[in-house]
Amino acid sequence: MKLDDMILVSVDDHVIEPPTVFDHHMPERWAVRAPRLVFDANSGMQKWTWEGGTTSTPFICAVVTLPPKEWGYDPTTLAEMRPGCWDVDERVRDMNANGILASMCFPSFAGMSGNFFAGCKDRELAHVALQAYNDWHIDEWAASHPGRFIPLPLSPLWSPAVAAQEVRRVARKGAKAITFSEAPESFGYPSIHTGAWDPFFAACCDEGVVVAIHIASSDMQATVLNNTAGAPIEVVSTLPCWNALPCAANLLWSKSLVKYPDLKIALSEGGTSWIPGFLDRMERQFHVQKWVGSDLGGLTPTEMFRKHFLACFICDPSGLLLRDRIGIDNIAYEVDYPHSDCTFPGSPEELWEHLTSAQCSDQEIAKITHENAAKFFGVDLFAHVDRRDATVGALRARAGDVDLRVRSKAEYRQHYAATYGAIA
Amino acid sequence: MKLDDMILVSVDDHVIEPPTVFDHHMPERWAVRAPRLVFDANSGMQKWTWEGGTTSTPFICAVVTLPPKEWGYDPTTLAEMRPGCWDVDERVRDMNANGILASMCFPSFAGMSGNFFAGCKDRELAHVALQAYNDWHIDEWAASHPGRFIPLPLSPLWSPAVAAQEVRRVARKGAKAITFSEAPESFGYPSIHTGAWDPFFAACCDEGVVVAIHIASSDMQATVLNNTAGAPIEVVSTLPCWNALPCAANLLWSKSLVKYPDLKIALSEGGTSWIPGFLDRMERQFHVQKWVGSDLGGLTPTEMFRKHFLACFICDPSGLLLRDRIGIDNIAYEVDYPHSDCTFPGSPEELWEHLTSAQCSDQEIAKITHENAAKFFGVDLFAHVDRRDATVGALRARAGDVDLRVRSKAEYRQHYAATYGAIA
Numbered sequence: 001m002k003l004d005d006m007i008l009v010s011v012d013d014h015v016i017e018p019p020t021v022f023d024h025h026m027p028e029r030w031a032v033r034a035p036r037l038v039f040d041a042n043s044g045m046q047k048w049t050w051e052g053g054t055t056s057t058p059f060i061c062a063v064v065t066l067p068p069k070e071w072g073y074d075p076t077t078l079a080e081m082r083p084g085c086w087d088v089d090e091r092v093r094d095m096n097a098n099g100i101l102a103s104m105c106f107p108s109f110a111g112m113s114g115n116f117f118a119g120c121k122d123r124e125l126a127h128v129a130l131q132a133y134n135d136w137h138i139d140e141w142a143a144s145h146p147g148r149f150i151p152l153p154l155s156p157l158w159s160p161a162v163a164a165q166e167v168r169r170v171a172r173k174g175a176k177a178i179t180f181s182e183a184p185e186s187f188g189y190p191s192i193h194t195g196a197w198d199p200f201f202a203a204c205c206d207e208g209v210v211v212a213i214h215i216a217s218s219d220m221q222a223t224v225l226n227n228t229a230g231a232p233i234e235v236v237s238t239l240p241c242w243n244a245l246p247c248a249a250n251l252l253w254s255k256s257l258v259k260y261p262d263l264k265i266a267l268s269e270g271g272t273s274w275i276p277g278f279l280d281r282m283e284r285q286f287h288v289q290k291w292v293g294s295d296l297g298g299l300t301p302t303e304m305f306r307k308h309f310l311a312c313f314i315c316d317p318s319g320l321l322l323r324d325r326i327g328i329d330n331i332a333y334e335v336d337y338p339h340s341d342c343t344f345p346g347s348p349e350e351l352w353e354h355l356t357s358a359q360c361s362d363q364e365i366a367k368i369t370h371e372n373a374a375k376f377f378g379v380d381l382f383a384h385v386d387r388r389d390a391t392v393g394a395l396r397a398r399a400g401d402v403d404l405r406v407r408s409k410a411e412y413r414q415h416y417a418a419t420y421g422a423i424a
Numbered sequence: 425m426k427l428d429d430m431i432l433v434s435v436d437d438h439v440i441e442p443p444t445v446f447d448h449h450m451p452e453r454w455a456v457r458a459p460r461l462v463f464d465a466n467s468g469m470q471k472w473t474w475e476g477g478t479t480s481t482p483f484i485c486a487v488v489t490l491p492p493k494e495w496g497y498d499p500t501t502l503a504e505m506r507p508g509c510w511d512v513d514e515r516v517r518d519m520n521a522n523g524i525l526a527s528m529c530f531p532s533f534a535g536m537s538g539n540f541f542a543g544c545k546d547r548e549l550a551h552v553a554l555q556a557y558n559d560w561h562i563d564e565w566a567a568s569h570p571g572r573f574i575p576l577p578l579s580p581l582w583s584p585a586v587a588a589q590e591v592r593r594v595a596r597k598g599a600k601a602i603t604f605s606e607a608p609e610s611f612g613y614p615s616i617h618t619g620a621w622d623p624f625f626a627a628c629c630d631e632g633v634v635v636a637i638h639i640a641s642s643d644m645q646a647t648v649l650n651n652t653a654g655a656p657i658e659v660v661s662t663l664p665c666w667n668a669l670p671c672a673a674n675l676l677w678s679k680s681l682v683k684y685p686d687l688k689i690a691l692s693e694g695g696t697s698w699i700p701g702f703l704d705r706m707e708r709q710f711h712v713q714k715w716v717g718s719d720l721g722g723l724t725p726t727e728m729f730r731k732h733f734l735a736c737f738i739c740d741p742s743g744l745l746l747r748d749r750i751g752i753d754n755i756a757y758e759v760d761y762p763h764s765d766c767t768f769p770g771s772p773e774e775l776w777e778h779l780t781s782a783q784c785s786d787q788e789i790a791k792i793t794h795e796n797a798a799k800f801f802g803v804d805l806f807a808h809v810d811r812r813d814a815t816v817g818a819l820r821a822r823a824g825d826v827d828l829r830v831r832s833k834a835e836y837r838q839h840y841a842a843t844y845g846a847i848a
Binding site for chain 2: 185194233239277280288291292294315318319325
């Protein structure tokens with residue numbers, strides 16, 4: 001296998017939501033109360049505003065191909081970003097240029113677990129708006145280019161019963177995954193240990209919907225590792241990926257996996273390098289602390305992990321070296337476009353270097369790059385795209401005109417004005 | 425090299441403090457206000473009691489050679505434990521039986537960072553009592569068997585200035601290390617990012633004293649990874665070792681290591697398997713997020729880590745496999761006697777299996793088992809014990825009469841009554 005022969009699925013990218021999210025999917029009587037993307041001339045920022053509160057695009061989350069010196073905390077509008085952040089046609093062109101066949105896109109303003117909607121006290125409005133968001137994501141964003149996206153709707157965090165309903169609703173629309181929080185109790189909702197989420201987990205199992213848990217999908221102050229007072233930005237930006245570890249530990253020992261043997265959990269942006277030591281430790285706990293009477297339904301912790309979890313990495317050379325201890329069927333790849341950690345437009349080159357350094361076989365490369373993701377999410381990658389057209393080389397051959405230069409915010413603003421017009 | 429040829433230093437064990445800690449080291453006018461180990465007939469427990477509060481031996485922390493079904497939350501007195509937990513002569517006999525040349529012992533009732541003393545509102549009393557504890561630890565516990573212990577006094581957490589004084593005082597008494605907290609701000613004291621601890625760090629550098637940070641040396645509710653509401657005991661007992669990771673990240677990016685290039689930090693019971701991925705991530709942060717302007721004084725994060733930190737493991741096969749990515753000079757060994765995780769009395773066998781499975785060379789084995797620890801703590805292991813008498817084989821040859829059977833609490837109570845008399 002050569003670099004150009006790889007077929008890449010990125011199981012964790014992000015959509016910066018365009019202003020049209022709620023235009024076509026709110027029932028008429030609710031339309032006037034939908035969240036709106038409002039430009040505030042004073043701050044120079046666009047913010048999503050509604051009865052549930054106000055939020056902007058998260059920090060350093062739309063910086064792809066901006067010069068690093070312009071990352072920082074500057075005001076943000078869609079005009080200052082690479083258009084592929086929010087324009088789905090441009091996104092697919094960027095995916096072609098980066099050799100990415102298919103992408104699963106987590107939200108931005110809506111929060112990694114959709115918690116923006118949970119902020120609305122009027123639960124009926126919250127529910128209608130979240131459903132509109134999900135319909136936009138499935139029917140507009142993901143459906144616009146068949147075979148290029150794995151749709152990822154959001155779950156209503158404020159109610160396990162409503163979340164279960166939403167799982168069944170989006171499954172009928174073809175969804176294969178739904179977001180959840182790494183620690184719902186951090187927002188004041190029941191923890192997974194209460195059993196309150198059983199209806200949600202049951203619905204996910206019944207419908208074959210993967211629970212997708214992204215790092216930072218909790219109230220970070222309550223759960224994140226980097227809660228040291230006054231910690232510098234390096235601490236804040238390097239630590240959250242390890243949130244996946246306590247999340248996995250809590251799920252593994254929660255009894256939910258015994259109760260719902262078909263439950264599948266994708267850990268997004270958590271990396272993989274912590275998993276070998278995590279499994280060592282879980283196994284040791286299981287055997288040394290037998291007095292606790294742990295019961296994983298006849299499985300060992302490692303068997304339980306491999307049965308239920310998919311982990312993914314952006315850049316994780318140490319994880320690749322110990323892929324046998326993780327489980328070769330449990331590792332997937334992500335680009336993290338358009339966040340600061342993303343590898344665009346050189347993702348295939350960086351990935352290839354690590355795969356070959358770790359001496360991965362062709363079969364292992366196929367599993368890590370796309371087969372594991374396709375199997376875990378139950379997606380036929382080649383239903384809409386011929387396998388010969390799905391490789392890095394084939395996709396890139398169609399993207400010769402994509403501008404990959406680093407461009408300043410000022411240049412992007414000019415490009416936006418010329419292409420899309422004035423910011424409303 | 426054969427198993428019996430190994431020379432083993434355990435850089436993390438625990439003393440269950442005997443009732444005599446404060447008998448000979450409190451100034452006379454303070455003696456009546458010293459903490460006392462009091463037997464409460466109602467609860468059947470012995471508790472350390474004084475003006476600063478009351479505490480007992482922590483849960484599953486004195487269970488070595490008890491049958492696992494007797495671990496649990498049962499009432500605890502010294503009589504129900506293996507005598508090596510608290511009787512230093514018995515401890516050394518147990519070290520011989522387990523092939524351990526030298527041991528560094530963290531406290532028990534005093535808290536991993538000595539926070540029991542910080543609980544006393546009368547700071548003068550707190551200071552006097554902490555000094556008495558340190559004098560007992562250095563002059564009685566560690567000095568009783570020259571060459572067999574690396575003394576580990578406690579730092580007064582309530583004042584960086586007093587802590588700096590104590591560093592200089594215990595250094596004059598021969599101490600090579602002192603405890604600190606993984607997150608002092610969790611107790612309401614300044615975080616390391618405030619600069620408040622600079623006098624303490626400066627004193628440690630001046631005196632060549634290692635800062636020894638044990639997992640769970642913080643207010644666990646505030647910082648530990650396992651803060652999920654209602655988490656089962658498996659979560660609570662498996663996760664805390666990863667507290668070492670955010671602790672290391674905070675220190676690495678704190679500027680303190682640039683300011684104090686001689687500062688040395690021992691991470692105790694944190695394991696090593698997280699370090700390769702941690703260094704990958706720190707390096708990526710350093711290079712991808714250049715806009716932050718991180719400055720590690722000209723070093724890379726990996727160089728900084730290897731210069732300042734010593735990590736250790738009880739059982740960490742994945743860490744050993746990636747020892748080159750950790751740094752072969754930065755790995756030490758620990759037994760964790762007498763906690764539930766400890767490998768006594770089969771530590772050499774378990775360690776040997778992992779070292780040989782990972783195909784460690786004789787030189788690597790020497791570094792991991794004792795050379796790294798001796799160098800990091802500045803200890804001459806063979807000043808009091810001839811090298812030929814220091815090996816696993818030689819030590820065990822002197823311990824043929826040590827009773828290694830699993831014994832019930834009832835059996836230990838009988839043994840205690842016959843050997844030491846009634847519990848006061």
